[in-house]
Amino acid sequence: MRVAAMGDLHVREDNESSYRDLFGEISREADVLVLAGDLTDLGKPKEAELLAQDLKACSIPVIGVLGNHDYECGAHEEVAHILRDAGMRVLDGQSCEIDGVGFVGVKGFAGGFGRRMLGSFGEPAIKQFVGEAMNETLRLENAMRQVKAKRSVVILHYAPVTDTIESEPLEIYPFLGSSRLAETIDRFQVSAIVHGHAHRGRYEGRTPGGQPVYNVARHIEKPGGKPYGILEI
């Protein structure tokens, strides 16, 4: 299966960048399109409607997750609803299967990496922050347990490793993702993990367990010179 993956579309109300032509091209290039969050710029329903219009040009299944930008206006449920109406499978702690390949999707959360990860200590606000990261990983684990297929793709918005966020400022690493995501994924065997959120970084990386991770944010340079990556699953 050829999976096209792209994140961080950031569709705006002025709709300066239509994805119609790109979605048409992707439909000829791939069997499935995966979208890794930040589909809208401010999480406005109007932005989701513009993306929904463009998705009509897509003739292959579209699966994805929301990103932090899709939450900005507090209308993420409406955003997801509009995209689901347009035929996209918006995953939020669930899985689905297409032609023998399992897809697991969760937004994920921030918190940092490895030994420097933020711990649940001190003020209630810090504990709540860490709790949100742990909650997302528990939802990821539950979704991964549902997958029966031998081949699978994990779709995240936040980064599970630092490999693919290299060249972002070190100061913001803790806000770009969490190792807790990779620790959970490494308890299972997957074909690929895709994420977005870090607009600067590197296309390819690996989890500590050696599983391939791809930063598919639209802004990241990819092997084909396209804004989307193509994965052979």
Ligand SMILES: [Fe+2]
């Ligand atoms: Fe983004």
Ligand SMILES: [Fe+2]
């Ligand atoms: Fe983001």
